[in-house]
Amino acid sequence: MKLDKNTKILILGLGLMGGSYAESLTSHGFEVGAIARRQETIDYALREGIIKHGRAEIDPEYIGQFDLLNFAMYPHAFVEWIEKYQQYIKPNALITDVTGVKCSIVYKIQDMLRPDLEFIGAHPMAGRECSGVENARMEIFEGANYIVTPTDKNTPEAIETCKELGRIMGFRMIAELTPEKHDEMIGFLSQLAHCIAVSLMVCKDSHHLVDYTGDSFRDLTRIAKINDEMWSELFLLNRDELVKQMDLFSEKFELLRNSIANGDRETIRRMMRLSTERRKYFDVKKEDDES
Amino acid sequence: MKLDKNTKILILGLGLMGGSYAESLTSHGFEVGAIARRQETIDYALREGIIKHGRAEIDPEYIGQFDLLNFAMYPHAFVEWIEKYQQYIKPNALITDVTGVKCSIVYKIQDMLRPDLEFIGAHPMAGRECSGVENARMEIFEGANYIVTPTDKNTPEAIETCKELGRIMGFRMIAELTPEKHDEMIGFLSQLAHCIAVSLMVCKDSHHLVDYTGDSFRDLTRIAKINDEMWSELFLLNRDELVKQMDLFSEKFELLRNSIANGDRETIRRMMRLSTERRKYFDVKKEDDES
Numbered sequence: 001m002k003l004d005k006n007t008k009i010l011i012l013g014l015g016l017m018g019g020s021y022a023e024s025l026t027s028h029g030f031e032v033g034a035i036a037r038r039q040e041t042i043d044y045a046l047r048e049g050i051i052k053h054g055r056a057e058i059d060p061e062y063i064g065q066f067d068l069l070n071f072a073m074y075p076h077a078f079v080e081w082i083e084k085y086q087q088y089i090k091p092n093a094l095i096t097d098v099t100g101v102k103c104s105i106v107y108k109i110q111d112m113l114r115p116d117l118e119f120i121g122a123h124p125m126a127g128r129e130c131s132g133v134e135n136a137r138m139e140i141f142e143g144a145n146y147i148v149t150p151t152d153k154n155t156p157e158a159i160e161t162c163k164e165l166g167r168i169m170g171f172r173m174i175a176e177l178t179p180e181k182h183d184e185m186i187g188f189l190s191q192l193a194h195c196i197a198v199s200l201m202v203c204k205d206s207h208h209l210v211d212y213t214g215d216s217f218r219d220l221t222r223i224a225k226i227n228d229e230m231w232s233e234l235f236l237l238n239r240d241e242l243v244k245q246m247d248l249f250s251e252k253f254e255l256l257r258n259s260i261a262n263g264d265r266e267t268i269r270r271m272m273r274l275s276t277e278r279r280k281y282f283d284v285k286k287e288d289d290e291s
Numbered sequence: 292m293k294l295d296k297n298t299k300i301l302i303l304g305l306g307l308m309g310g311s312y313a314e315s316l317t318s319h320g321f322e323v324g325a326i327a328r329r330q331e332t333i334d335y336a337l338r339e340g341i342i343k344h345g346r347a348e349i350d351p352e353y354i355g356q357f358d359l360l361n362f363a364m365y366p367h368a369f370v371e372w373i374e375k376y377q378q379y380i381k382p383n384a385l386i387t388d389v390t391g392v393k394c395s396i397v398y399k400i401q402d403m404l405r406p407d408l409e410f411i412g413a414h415p416m417a418g419r420e421c422s423g424v425e426n427a428r429m430e431i432f433e434g435a436n437y438i439v440t441p442t443d444k445n446t447p448e449a450i451e452t453c454k455e456l457g458r459i460m461g462f463r464m465i466a467e468l469t470p471e472k473h474d475e476m477i478g479f480l481s482q483l484a485h486c487i488a489v490s491l492m493v494c495k496d497s498h499h500l501v502d503y504t505g506d507s508f509r510d511l512t513r514i515a516k517i518n519d520e521m522w523s524e525l526f527l528l529n530r531d532e533l534v535k536q537m538d539l540f541s542e543k544f545e546l547l548r549n550s551i552a553n554g555d556r557e558t559i560r561r562m563m564r565l566s567t568e569r570r571k572y573f574d575v576k577k578e579d580d581e582s
Binding site: 125126144145147173175185188189190192193194195196197198199200201202203204205206207209210211212213214216217218219220221222223224225226227228229231232233235236239242243245246247248249250252253254255256257260261263265268269271272273274275276278279280281282283 | 416417435436438464466476479480481483484485486487488489490491492493494495496497498500501502503504505507508509510511512513514515516517518519520522523524526527530533534536537538539540541543544545546547548551552554556559560562563564565566567569570571572573574
């Protein structure tokens with residue numbers, strides 16, 4: 001499929017991410033429709049001009065118009081939607097998504113899909129610490145990464161169209177990973193980071209500590225403000241990989257803890273030197289991007 | 292002691308923190324001198340105009356001129372210096388410091404000090420991810436917290452002078468804590484955060500992950516770039532308290548880990564709701580400050 005001004009795009013689920021997709025794609029001249037659970041969401045998006053039309057119900061005729069469908073719902077709702085309503089999708093349409101875990105979704109969807117339809121998984125690594133269409137901003141994609149997760153079932157053409165979508169919305173980097181590699185990476189870089197932030201924040205009632213808090217604690221807990229419904233679902237959908245990454249972290253944390261308890265300064269310093277060395281790459285990369 | 296334009300201030304140790312003190316106090320009209328290990332450091336500070344004079348050696352006559360001495364050295368070097376050279380300090384001078392741990396330093400210094408001298412501990416909670424006088428910037432104090440840690444041995448006058456010093460340098464909040472409360476607080480808010488960042492960064496060679504890294508991982512590991520000599524000393528000087536805080540974190544982290552492994556979604560969500568609730572206070576506070 002070639003993306004052009006005649007491509008009609010349907011966004012399913014109009015929250016922070018779906019709304020941001022809608023705003024970006026509308027601003028790039030596409031005809032964007034949406035399906036949301038509540039009519040107020042559709043009304044808001046119409047008022048803001050980020051969609052051309054929308055429905056808060058299942059309207060087979062409406063669904064059947066679209067060439068490209070982007071699912072921005074909770075993972076279980078996405079799977080249920082495909083089970084129940086894929087019959088209404090236009091023949092040969094392309095389907096993609098924004099789901100933050102891949103193995104447990106991609107294979108399931110591809111296995112149940114009509115043979116004329118194609119699903120290519122994608123993960124826009126962008127977000128804000130809030131939710132809902134009112135918080136949607138297409139600017140969140142600037143400088144962010146967009147990961148396409150093809151399988152054996154995907155055609156080169158669909159992979160290219162999916163990447164093109166990411167490029168159009170202004171992502172900094174468009175990458176391709178297997179669903180397995182994606183889930184390992186996201187388990188470590190994102191989910192583990194969120195587990196750490198949540199655990200640190202629940203350690204104690206730190207209300208009285210607010211006045212003493214420097215940037216370190218603030219930075220580490222920024223993502224402790226978390227949508228519990230969404231993230232608990234994502235954690236459990238990537239359970240094995242996430243537990244593996246958490247155990248890896250615990251092992252290093254315990255090593256440091258025991259080195260401190262035993263006064264083993266050389267091990268503490270060795271870990272610090274290694275962390276300093278490794279962290280430098282992240283700054284170099286950032287500076288490269290900015291220059 | 293009343294701080295005025297006739298107060299002569301000596302900074303001992305001219306690194307990032309000592310240099311930032313020197314710059315700030317000079318800009319506020321004080322006569323600031325310095326003692327550093329290397330002559331190049333003194334030369335640099337003179338060239339930059341952040342000190343009026345300085346020495347790279349022990350000069351009893353020079354030391355004897357100053358009314359207020361601020362120690363910005365490694366903790367063990369601070370203790371050694373007092374042991375060896377306190378005889379040269381001007382009668383009735385006031386001594387303060389910037390050391391990041393208090394119990395293991397404050398009592399030791401106060402116990403060994405000449406009876407006419409007074410030491411009042413302070414901790415400027417500011418810094419940068421770099422070191423050395425070339426990186427000194429008085430702006431790091433803006434919006435930061437300054438904690439004074441008096442004991443029974445301190446006079447109300449010295450406590451007030453020490454607080455005044457923090458106000459002059461532009462700290463956002465001047466607080467008073469016992470050395471014990473300080474070390475508990477700093478063990479949790481700062482040292483534990485650094486332990487987490489270091490442990491996360493040494494988990495794996497994440498060089499190939501740089502391209503996928505969103506803000507979460509970057510935020511959590513920013514402080515993993517760490518001065519291993521300084522921080523290993525600070526960790527070990529606060530060993531018991533830090534290990535206690537690390538164990539508290541591990542307990543919560545393991546609870547989350549086991550809830551994920553067992554598919555106990557309700558416990559995961561409860562922890563997330565609590566972390567979200569508690570993290571809100573930190574944003575509210577920040578917004579208050581900005582408005």
